[in-house]
Amino acid sequence: MLDLEFAELSDAGPTRENNEDCCGHFVPATPEAAQSRGWCFAIADGVGGQAGGEVASSLAIETLLSRLPSISSTESLTLALPRILQLANQRVYEAAADVVEKGRRAGSIATTIVACAIRYDRAVVAHVGDSRCYLIRRGEVSQVTRDHTVANEHRRLGILTSRQASSATTKNLLSRSLGNEMFVSVDTSDHLLTAGDVLLLCSDGLYRTVTPADMASAVGPKRELQAAAAQLVSLANARDGSDNVSVQIIRIKSVESVGMYRGRLYRLPKARYE
Helix, strand or coil: CCEEEEEEEEECCCCCCCCCEEEEEECCCCHHHHHHCCEEEEEEEECCCCCCHHHHHHHHHHHHHHHHHHCCCCCCHHHHHHHHHHHHHHHHHHHHHHHHHCCCCCCCCCEEEEEEEEECCEEEEEEECCCEEEEEECCEEEECCCCCEHHHHHHHCCCCCHHHHHHCCCCCCECCCECCCCCCCCEEEEEECCCCCEEEEECHHHHCCCCHHHHHHHCCCCCCHHHHHHHHHHHHHHHCCCCCEEEEEEEEEEECCEEEECCEEEECCCEECC
């Protein structure tokens, strides 16, 4: 069956009083749960400058993790994950009233989120905002999410070049997030996994200064993952330190390849990472 190892670390950074990032994970308790629901990892980054950023991020992660047990073995993760994130968006949106009642600044609260659900030989990544997921395979790093920022949307539409977008004043201005509106568009992608793959989820406090080459080096073969996470967070704090930093690292040790025949799953020979 699918086998993996993981590590996560979240740090307020040397200059922030509060940590508005929140990490969460769901680990199946039994082999049956692994096959029906799989694993899930997520990072939410509360929007800075708004009241209750830490409330928004923790509420989003709490909603996701509490709803994962409702996923059945016959439900597609590409449908289940966005459905749950829509519910998280609704709960964050409605929580704004509670924040105001407690005497904090009026206005909406919001958060980014990136979630990765893993089952059999597939990883489904769903995200809103600019927290990222990378796939590291044989030392090559690929970003599998796209930042929901105004500058990046302008680049995608051809209004800005990549160079212009990287230096635009809107590069950190979110074009969408959980909690700002009653409904939100969730981007979802599906990825085939092989033994030895590494998935890395992070908030913008990490990737703004830590390069893909740094990531690949930190999570090299046989590297202990908690030490790799600590190295990356330390590197981000040393190079900048102005933001919260969060990272999750998942290494796929073996996958359970499956096929479909007449609507039923069947197992293929298993590959293992040694």
